[in-house]
Amino acid sequence: MTTTTSTSAPVRINPSTWNEPFRFDHAQLRPAPSRTLSIAGQASVDEQGQVLHEGDVAAQISLAMHNIEEILRMADMSLADVTMLTIYTTDVPATLAAYSALTERLDTVAATPPAALVGVTALAFPGLAVEITAQAAR
Numbered sequence: 001m002t003t004t005t006s007t008s009a010p011v012r013i014n015p016s017t018w019n020e021p022f023r024f025d026h027a028q029l030r031p032a033p034s035r036t037l038s039i040a041g042q043a044s045v046d047e048q049g050q051v052l053h054e055g056d057v058a059a060q061i062s063l064a065m066h067n068i069e070e071i072l073r074m075a076d077m078s079l080a081d082v083t084m085l086t087i088y089t090t091d092v093p094a095t096l097a098a099y100s101a102l103t104e105r106l107d108t109v110a111a112t113p114p115a116a117l118v119g120v121t122a123l124a125f126p127g128l129a130v131e132i133t134a135q136a137a138r
Contacts (some may be wrong), residue, residue: 010083012112024115030083033137037075041088041131042067043123045104054127057091058098064132065105077110077136085115092119092130102132115118 019026028080035064044053053059072078087102089095095117106112113134123131 010029021103021104022099022115023112025087025112027114028083028112030137035075035138036070037077037081037134037136039068039134039136041124041133042071043090043125043128043131045125045128049125051127055129057089057094057099057129060096060128061087061095061101061132062105062132064130065102068134068136069105072134072136075136077138079106079111080109081136081138082111082134083137084111085113086133087115087117088120088123088131088133089117089125089129090120092117095130 008101010025012025013027013029014020014025016026042064043051044063045051052063068082069079072081087095123129
């Protein structure tokens with residue numbers, strides 16, 4: 001079991017290490033936040049809701065994460081403030097193969113939020129392979 005503590009960072013709780021390549025902690029203990037942000041499912045869509053990057057899971061993950069980062073920025077937060085990610089996908093193997101599109105963004109701020117990867121049969125719009133929800137707090 002590993003735990004990491006510092007005065008500003010969450011206490012990272014990991015009873016094993018298999019999760020490390022995926023950049024998530026099994027759990028995190030944080031002080032009570034003064035602000036929380038709930039982010040609805042973000043996907044690879046443009047401002048009019050049209051699906052972009054159909055058939056390209058890495059590009060879909062990248063745009064979904066970009067959308068999350070933009071919402072975080074508007075709330076004066078960053079990926080370092082994310083307390084939970086849920087990645088919904090219609091193709092788990094393809095999402096795992098393209099997972100670096102997510103971990104590269106988390107690595108820029110050394111973020112390891114608890115996360116879940118959930119296989120589903122369909123998402124909101126035809127052509128979507130990935131949708132990501134997030135919780136953030138500060």
